[in-house]
Amino acid sequence: MHVHKYEKLWLALSLVLILAFIATVTYGAVGAGVSMVADDEEPVNPDTLGDHPQFGEPGVEQVGENEYEAYVIAEQFEFTPDPIVVPEHSTVTFYVTSPDVIHGFGVVGTNANTMVIPGEVAKITVETDEPREFGIVCNEYCGAAHHAMEGKLVVVP
Ligand code: CUA
Structure with missing residues (x-):
């Protein structure tokens, strides 16, 4: 049965995607050479x-x-x-x-x-x-x- 193998692959792939997502959220701008240190003002309409x-x-x-x-x-x-x-x-x-x-x-x-x-x-x-x-x-x-x-x-x- 190959199904089990694919399931494992998909599971691994989704874990990688989740980690990549977390990394993007956490370190968003670092790759661009800039990082925002503060943007704490409330938005206004x-x-x-x-x-x-x-x-x-x-x-x-x-x-x-x-x-x-x-x-x-x-x-x-x-x-x-x-x-x-x-x-x-x-x-x-x-x-x-x-x-x-x-x-x-x-x-x-x-x-x-x-x-x-x-x-x-x-x-x-x-x-x-x-x-x-x-x-x-x-x-x-x-x-x-x-x-x-x-x-x-x-x-x-
Ligand atoms: Cu240019 Cu306001």
């Missing part, structure tokens, strides 16, 4: 941002002595709020999302840059120094006026 406790009224709020959170919406073809005003010598965490298409959020002249995906919240933290102004640009092609999608980050005394 891009269609109802207006009802969101923070994104409904995007802006900067103080959360500690020198700590601030800035909720920002990137959409065709602007950033809200604009300008984003934050105090000097503070830690600012930006939470950025989009109601329409993929955008970028980059602070010109710094390494602060992230992709902004509808339904997801991009999070980056920066330390501010002396008062000055920075441009904010969109680094992802998002439509006809992509090149004109600019904002301002103002660090104030």
